[in-house]
Amino acid sequence: MSEKVKFTIDGKEFEGTKGQFIVDAAAENGVYIPVLCHWKDVTPSGSCRICSVKVNGRFMTACTTPLEDGMEVESETEEIQDIRKAIVEMLFVEGNHFCPACEKSGDCDLQGLGYRYQMMVPRFPYAFERRELDAASPKIFLEKNRCIFCKRCIRMIKDEQGKSYFAFKYRGKDLEISMDKELAKNMSEELAQEAMDICPVGAILRKEVGFAKPIGTRKYDKMPIGSDVESSQK
Amino acid sequence: MAQKITIEPVTRVEGHGKVTIHLDSKMNVQQTRLHIVEFRGFERFVQGRPYWEAPVLVQRLCGICPVSHHLAAAKALDVIVGAGTGKGLTATGEKMRRLMHYGQMFQSHALHFFHLSSPDFLLGYDADPAIRNVVGVAQKFPELATQGVLMRKFGQEVINFTAGKKIHGTGAIPGGINKNLSIEERDFLLKGDDPMNVDKMIEWAGDAVNLFKDYYMQNREFVDNFAHFPSNHLSLVREDGALDFYHGVMRAVDSEGNRVLDDVDYQDYYKHIEEEVKNWSYMKFPYMKHLGKDKGWYRVGPLARLNCCDFIPTPKAQKEFEAFRAHTNGKPNNYCLHTHWARLIELLHSAEVIKELLEDPDLQKDDLVVKGKKGNEGVGLIEAPRGTLFHHYKINDDDQITMANLIVSTTNNNEPMNRSVNMVSKNMMTGKAVITEPMKNAVEVAIRAYDPCLSCATHALGKMPLDIKLYGPDDEELDHYKS
Numbered sequence: 103m104s105e106k107v108k109f110t111i112d113g114k115e116f117e118g119t120k121g122q123f124i125v126d127a128a129a130e131n132g133v134y135i136p137v138l139c140h141w142k143d144v145t146p147s148g149s150c151r152i153c154s155v156k157v158n159g160r161f162m163t164a165c166t167t168p169l170e171d172g173m174e175v176e177s178e179t180e181e182i183q184d185i186r187k188a189i190v191e192m193l194f195v196e197g198n199h200f201c202p203a204c205e206k207s208g209d210c211d212l213q214g215l216g217y218r219y220q221m222m223v224p225r226f227p228y229a230f231e232r233r234e235l236d237a238a239s240p241k242i243f244l245e246k247n248r249c250i251f252c253k254r255c256i257r258m259i260k261d262e263q264g265k266s267y268f269a270f271k272y273r274g275k276d277l278e279i280s281m282d283k284e285l286a287k288n289m290s291e292e293l294a295q296e297a298m299d300i301c302p303v304g305a306i307l308r309k310e311v312g313f314a315k316p317i318g319t320r321k322y323d324k325m326p327i328g329s330d331v332e333s334s335q336k
Numbered sequence: 337m338a339q340k341i342t343i344e345p346v347t348r349v350e351g352h353g354k355v356t357i358h359l360d361s362k363m364n365v366q367q368t369r370l371h372i373v374e375f376r377g378f379e380r381f382v383q384g385r386p387y388w389e390a391p392v393l394v395q396r397l398c399g400i401c402p403v404s405h406h407l408a409a410a411k412a413l414d415v416i417v418g419a420g421t422g423k424g425l426t427a428t429g430e431k432m433r434r435l436m437h438y439g440q441m442f443q444s445h446a447l448h449f450f451h452l453s454s455p456d457f458l459l460g461y462d463a464d465p466a467i468r469n470v471v472g473v474a475q476k477f478p479e480l481a482t483q484g485v486l487m488r489k490f491g492q493e494v495i496n497f498t499a500g501k502k503i504h505g506t507g508a509i510p511g512g513i514n515k516n517l518s519i520e521e522r523d524f525l526l527k528g529d530d531p532m533n534v535d536k537m538i539e540w541a542g543d544a545v546n547l548f549k550d551y552y553m554q555n556r557e558f559v560d561n562f563a564h565f566p567s568n569h570l571s572l573v574r575e576d577g578a579l580d581f582y583h584g585v586m587r588a589v590d591s592e593g594n595r596v597l598d599d600v601d602y603q604d605y606y607k608h609i610e611e612e613v614k615n616w617s618y619m620k621f622p623y624m625k626h627l628g629k630d631k632g633w634y635r636v637g638p639l640a641r642l643n644c645c646d647f648i649p650t651p652k653a654q655k656e657f658e659a660f661r662a663h664t665n666g667k668p669n670n671y672c673l674h675t676h677w678a679r680l681i682e683l684l685h686s687a688e689v690i691k692e693l694l695e696d697p698d699l700q701k702d703d704l705v706v707k708g709k710k711g712n713e714g715v716g717l718i719e720a721p722r723g724t725l726f727h728h729y730k731i732n733d734d735d736q737i738t739m740a741n742l743i744v745s746t747t748n749n750n751e752p753m754n755r756s757v758n759m760v761s762k763n764m765m766t767g768k769a770v771i772t773e774p775m776k777n778a779v780e781v782a783i784r785a786y787d788p789c790l791s792c793a794t795h796a797l798g799k800m801p802l803d804i805k806l807y808g809p810d811d812e813e814l815d816h817y818k819s
């Protein structure tokens with residue numbers, strides 16, 4: 103049975119279920135800890151580090167750390183805020199993100215976090231990596247320039263046999279997201295839409311539907327990222 | 337393969353007006369050239385991109401009339417997604433786009449008149465440049481300046497409700513539009529508190545036309561003689577010959593009013609229009625193929641539109657149009673400065689069309705997009721505030737843009753602008769080895785009539801960024817003026 107435990111975030115006391123991830127326990131209590139690679143239904147990969155918190159004084163990723171009784175979590179401290187902002191900046195300079203013409207604008211988690219942490223000019227130099235576009239699949243336009251390597255698509259978008267439509271190619275700084283050409287041929291519209299929705303940026307685009315959502319109705323137009331969690335604060 | 341292009345800010349827009357004047361040994365003006373730095377990188381930039389991105393991406397070309405690029409691209413893509421042109425869209429799709437476009441026309445023309453050209457009319461072409469600007473107008477004619485600001489604001493609200501944003505919105509998508517007009521939005525524009533409603537806008541636009549006419553009555557000789565030269569005129573007209581900024585067929589008339597391009601389908605524009613590259617300018621020189629380089633160049637913009645169309649389909653503007661036409665006995669009007677008159681008649685027409693559209697229940701319907709059999713190529717033409725704008729795209733079977741060709745209004749006006757500047761300098765420079773103040777003013781006024789774009793035509797910021805160099809017979813620099 104689920105055992106209730108007590109923990110604190112930034113000095114405030116909360117209650118959660120032992121073993122659930124800190125990020126989820128926080129959300130249940132109305133505290134938003136940002137995530138990019140984390141997705142509720144799949145095993146966490148802990149790869150983006152945006153959810154970094156300090157647990158009993160040590161850095162941990164909130165999406166992979168199970169809750170234990172008496173944990174003291176720091177999240178909104180100046181130090182951690184700046185680390186998160188730095189991660190967002192790094193992701194921006196590492197890819198080629200041109201929000202003004204991106205159809206994910208307003209629905210993009212990375213952009214949402216850029217606003218949340220008030221990123222102005224990144225402190226890191228732009229990498230200007232050159233990445234190919236992959237338009238060969240009939241349903242998906244893969245904009246590799248925008249991939250932040252969260253692996254959500256690889257972990258979630260699979261066929262009935264459990265084969266992933268997406269995979270990483272190459273290594274190190276050449277790492278790239280790619281699509282299985284054969285599988286992609288038979289991808290359904292629904293799955294293509296799902297892939298587009300779970301991608302936290304504008305790397306996976308369902309073909310021919312861009313900009314159909316008017317400005318004002320996009321995910322973060324009225325409710326900035328995290329505000330849904332925060333508005334449920336008890 | 338995608339290419340990285342670094343864009344320096346100054347090259348992103350059609351920038352500075354640089355003028356070079358060459359004198360011969362008798363100190364006669366031999367040749368004057370207007371060099372405009374035009375950025376054509378967008379045509380490369382969009383290669384490889386998904387086609388549906390074009391209307392949003394390409395509008396970044398311009399911060400002044402982005403809606404025109406947005407819509408011209410969307411119109412080209414309508415053809416690609418099999419929706420066809422014009423009436424191929426749903427009534428709501430077509431009319432929402434029209435509303436967006438006429439809102440854009442209204443705000444752009446209002447901006448041009450009140451901020452850019454009214455200082456010349458109201459304070460005099462020869463007034464001290466220090467006061468001959470929008471601030472000078474605001475001080476002397478505060479009521480008028482306020483009207484200018486509010487008219488622009490009204491136009492921007494129209495854009496906001498149709499494109500989702502006042503600038504660089506997303507409304508038009510291939511095959512239609514992404515939203516309709518809510519009742520609240522409609523009523524805001526139709527019945528807004530005084531003065532922010534369409535009836536007031538129509539009234540003010542009418543006043544602006546009269547303002548020009550009064551000015552003209554008093555300065556007839558100057559206005560008529562300023563850089564007046566015959567030319568061909570080209571624009572879209574509705575199939576029945578009516579003035580139409582959003583859709584139609586291509587028509588051109590010569591300086592006598594003979595049709596030299598007879599209502600052709602713009603999908604075939606490349607059969608009729610050729611662009612010449614000259615080694616001294618980044619900007620191409622378009623001309624009508626069948627007439628050749630020397631005879632085939634043409635003007636676009638307000639003057640050209642009123643010279644091409646047979647009538648204006650709204651009552652108040654039609655009345656003004658009749659007076660405008662009567663002035664030249666029904667023949668095309670080739671007076672450079674009458675462009676301002678034409679622009680104000682269009683301002684009035686835009687306000688009237690906005691009202692008609694707002695009263696149309698089709699705008700509240702939900703049928704927004706149509707698609708048909710997909711193709712690989714499409715052309716979109718639109719009458720932008722400054723004249724005909726051409727967008728042409730080809731895509732591959734993977735939905736990527738493989739080719740884009742844009743002919744922007746200012747490019748269409750390249751030759752006439754050069755002619756105007758040439759005439760002005762011939763009239764005012766001959767025999768002089770220095771650049772005089774009246775000469776500078778005249779060059780500015782000539783360029784501004786074409787409204788090439790804010791960075792060129794701006795009065796608003798005080799000065800027009802102008803750079804004039806005067807050369808003697810041996811190419812030695814005699815004088816240099818830089819604002």
Ligand code: SF4
Pocket residue numbers: 248249250251252253254255256268279300301302303305306
């Ligand atoms: S394509 Fe999107 S979902 Fe897949 S790894 Fe890249 S950013 Fe994550």
Ligand code: FES
Pocket residue numbers: 136137138139140147148149150151152153154163164165166
């Ligand atoms: S969300 Fe926790 S590491 Fe990415």
